[in-house]
Amino acid sequence: MERIDKLLCSTGRWSRKEVKDLVRQGRVLLNGRVVIRPEEKADPASAALTVDGAAVDCAPFVYIMLHKPAGVLSATEDPRQPTVLDLLSPELRRRGLFPVGRLDRDTTGLLLLTDDGPLAHRLLSPKKHVNKVYRAAVDGTVDGDDVRALAAGMVLGDGLRCLPAGLEPLGDGRLCLVTLQEGKYHQVKRMLAARGKPVLSLHRLSMGPLTLDEELKPGKWRFLTPQEGEELRRLG
Numbered sequence: 001m002e003r004i005d006k007l008l009c010s011t012g013r014w015s016r017k018e019v020k021d022l023v024r025q026g027r028v029l030l031n032g033r034v035v036i037r038p039e040e041k042a043d044p045a046s047a048a049l050t051v052d053g054a055a056v057d058c059a060p061f062v063y064i065m066l067h068k069p070a071g072v073l074s075a076t077e078d079p080r081q082p083t084v085l086d087l088l089s090p091e092l093r094r095r096g097l098f099p100v101g102r103l104d105r106d107t108t109g110l111l112l113l114t115d116d117g118p119l120a121h122r123l124l125s126p127k128k129h130v131n132k133v134y135r136a137a138v139d140g141t142v143d144g145d146d147v148r149a150l151a152a153g154m155v156l157g158d159g160l161r162c163l164p165a166g167l168e169p170l171g172d173g174r175l176c177l178v179t180l181q182e183g184k185y186h187q188v189k190r191m192l193a194a195r196g197k198p199v200l201s202l203h204r205l206s207m208g209p210l211t212l213d214e215e216l217k218p219g220k221w222r223f224l225t226p227q228e229g230e231e232l233r234r235l236g
């Protein structure tokens with residue numbers, strides 16, 4: 001059994017003070033009954049907790065979909081530059097969240113943040129074959145030779161061996177979709193540069209079952225829906 005104030009705070013949505021106020025205002029219900037004291041206890045596995053009528057998921061981990069903007073580091077801290085954690089609330093920052101994989105400073109798009117280490121590991125392991133789809137604008141136009149080269153698995157100048165990757169030219173080929181099942185340093189940029197088509201801009205659209213929510217503007221985030229969380233856990 002856990003204290004209700006602790007359970008609500010651990011979701012990262014409210015501070016301890018805010019939880020106290022919610023309880024005092026009668027906005028928190030446990031199994032349909034108004035919670036009177038924040039220190040009341042509930043079983044996180046079975047408790048039906050609601051705030052203002054909306055169910056609160058007391059699962060032990062937090063999962064956040066972020067639209068990473070350009071100019072922000074995919075790191076948890078940096079002495080000089082803003083990191084993706086700076087885009088979250090102080091409550092969430094205290095939870096020890098980290099980005100699942102890295103996007104370059106100038107890359108935009110889908111980034112998952114969580115405190116679920118085992119899930120992050122599964123998503124990033126090349127053995128799990130989780131597709132990460134990027135949209136790239138290139139200097140030049142990608143063609144059938146490039147598609148075949150990526151599909152064969154490229155070996156880059158420094159000997160780096162890449163797994164077979166998907167390449168789909170869009171329109172006249174100045175834009176393309178690249179699908180990777182791994183995430184080596186600067187991988188998309190290096191593969192396309194090796195084909196003589198340097199990347200001008202890069203944006204991640206999806207990762208496994210997660211697709212960037214079009215409603216999320218750059219720099220904005222939201223919690224995963226229960227269905228998205230379920231789909232991620234199924235990758236296990």
Ligand code: URA
Pocket residue numbers: 102103104105107134185186187188189190202
């Ligand atoms: N590949 C890159 O080159 N950069 C990224 O940010 C992600 C994949």
